[in-house]
Amino acid sequence: MTSVAGKPERFASLDMFRGATIFLMIVVNTAGAGTPFTQLVHAPWIGFTLADLVYPSFLFAVGNAMSFALTRPMPDGVFLRRLFKRAALIFLLGFLMYWFPFVTHDADGGWSVKPFAETRVTGVLQRIALCYLLAGLLARYLSPKWLLVAAVALLGGYWAVLVGFSPPGEAFGRYRNAGTLLDLWLIGPNHLYHKDHGFDPEGLLGTLPATVNVIAGYLAGLAIQRWGKHAATVARMMAIGAALILAALLLAPVFPIAKKLWTGSFVLLTVGLDMILLGAVIWLVEIRGARVGRAFLQMLGRNPLAIYLFSELLVVVLQLIHVRRGVGLYDWIGETWFQALAPGPVGSLLCALAYTLVCCAFGWMLDRRGIILKV
Template identity: 30%
Template sequence: PSHQLLRHTRTYPLCWDAFFGRWRQCQACNWQYSLHWSPSAATRPLAPPTTRNSRRSRARTMAGEHDLGLQPQVIEVEPGQPTAPAVEDADDPGARSGEPTQKAKRVASLDIFRGLTVALMILVDGAGGEWPSIGHAPWNGCNLADFVMPFFLFIVGMAIPLSLKRIPSKLRAVRRVVVRTLKLLFWGIILQGGYSHAPDNLTYGVDLKWIRWCGILQRIALAYLVVALLEICIKNTQPKFQFRNRCSLFRLYCLHWLVAACILVIYLSVLYGTHVPDWEFTVHNIDSQDYGKVFTVTCGVRAKLNPPCNAVGHIDRKVLGINHMYQHPAWKRSKACTENSPHEGPFRRDAPSWCQAPFEPEGILSSVSAILTTIIGVHYGHVLVHMASHRDRLKQWMFMGLTLLISGFILHFTGGIPLNKQLYSCSYVCLTAGAAAMVFSALYVLVDILGLRNLFLPLEWIGMNAMLVFVMAAEGIFEGFINGWYYDNPHNTLVYWIRKHIFIGLWHSRRLGVLLYVIFAQILFWGLVAGILHRLGIYWKL
């Protein structure tokens, strides 16, 4: 086959490993070569020696002449620049890249970040009741639990370029995206649509009159579908050479940012322009003294971001129906509703009626805004694919991450747009996406550059089997099954005995005992289980 090489001006012989399409660092100099073969390429002579100033422009010119990747190319890396290996599908534990030029390496930091997010979800769900400072903020604000959803969306976005780059056919890629979306929707409705198993509830049932259509996996499915299809639309226009300038990536994927701008305009227009009329609801909580009563909430306003009269809730009530919304919103722990805020507690005597109303935290309009987080994550995946050196990647990631963080803080503390997970506000998008960027950048340095991978093995194992751990641990399916086996009394189960006598009883503190139970008996336990499954090559993939 024909070949075309860009070489260093020094007359060092080209390594044979590089000649046959593999990465190799020549002994005589520190330049790296990678040859891309194509049997249909026209034969051309070797490129003449070039000067240092013209090398980069010549490489761009050659790559630009062969947009379809039919001609062989050589990727050069600056002398002294730390280089990163090619990356494979970080969304598929069993994936192996088909690139002939270099051996693909799985991005361990992305797996660890995914595992950290799942572990964080288990922590805040299991210990958030005893430690409300890590649970969801009742309304405005951002606690530890409020980072879980955007972290998931950010990771999904990062994995999209890595998973789709291995699929040559657009039709196959669309089919894969649609199937994954349907699977996510199915599991989301199964797990959160009815009355999912919980450690203290042994019943399960889905009443179609009250089924909840929205949820965590449903929001992820929507964001994944939109952004993945957007990525597929420009798949064949992506060049095969490497970038070093951040502006080049923005120009190449300008369609992504155009869609993001349209989403932002639509979200803000609906949020601030929709008139919210008065609405009513019926209390269906059997434990409430107001059970069966009908209350009317007075609104008749627009551009309000308070709990009862915002456009997010209004759209969900009209489209989904109030009976199909989440019945236990976080605002019940607000100061307006209970004197025990931020803990749960009995309602105040003067609590407004909306404290007992349902609200969908993963609703329609807020899920539209959540797509922005996934688009930002896709950009970070593009950096991973198109930039070769660790230094260039980190410069791009850190700059954008800090910009997003600062923007989020400015929007919140200037009183413009408050941080609000329930509304998925713009400040919340910026702050959480910036935080995700900084966390991933730190993990990338520790794991993929410094090689401290062994310190995070349990999190990496969880990240490689995230769906399994999410279903079994975060959704309480496994504990619900274990609690189905008891002796004499439904509360006399193995789970309750371990939590009460080993953790709470040993430390003589319920708060500390519950926290340690979640860390060791749930997170660490499932990390070890995921490690065993990894050794056996067993993964739950969608």
């Protein structure tokens, strides 16, 4: 479906889907003091929770946006220059985000420069950058049919590498699978995720299956533009989503569902859920004309990178302010205010929601001034 100007028609539901993803991502990342609800904490290894759906949904939304951007006519040289530049800048922002605020508390309460040698190279934005780059190249030069073949090949190739290059019995383990061994050899333990003893949930090899989430979002975006704002579109999306979920469950006994390992079954499950959720949003917004929350979520969806960066950097600054030894301001607020108000998981969630609304207010101020962070 195209507009009278010949450009792809914009779907409000796609922007709202991206906005809702950013909102939930901040809630999950900034749980307050206390024990969070189980569904708002990532599965320790094998398994699946609501929190595990957030990151792949954002990658899916990146693919949705790509389906509009790549329809604009552009010479190869211009396209490649913009693609590589944007990927490099997103990667750099992710790296600087982990290095920020460039200083750290010493054991004696003083300050010292945070060494580059101990700064994480991999991470959330870094994986987004690499997936965006790979998916953009594939989408530019492959037809939708061959793009689907490439997605299957990426999942199959990832499984083959894990099974073929991991030590016996370690293919789906944490510390000695092929992906972890590659990260330790190529990047080194000091530049990996510091909280998991040498395993990095955003390691390099996992970029391959994660790229499939972007490709799926891209193909879904193309299909939605072609099929239009109709009940039949929603029915097709629901059917495809249900089929993918079934395939994930059937595959799980041999390729377990694990977000931190980003297995093929995890990809199928999350893409299936995203197809159903996006279909539901299209039905509510584009077909039924629902307005509740529309402006708010669209505002978030217009500036997701800026709001995400703000959410990550602000909580770091708050935690640098020690109210007492070893307790940062954000943790203190969670303990003193929200746990007193509602002890346990409810207080933890209320703290996260309050912080998320502060980040949304930042996004609203940017939106009022027409400021959109584009790289």
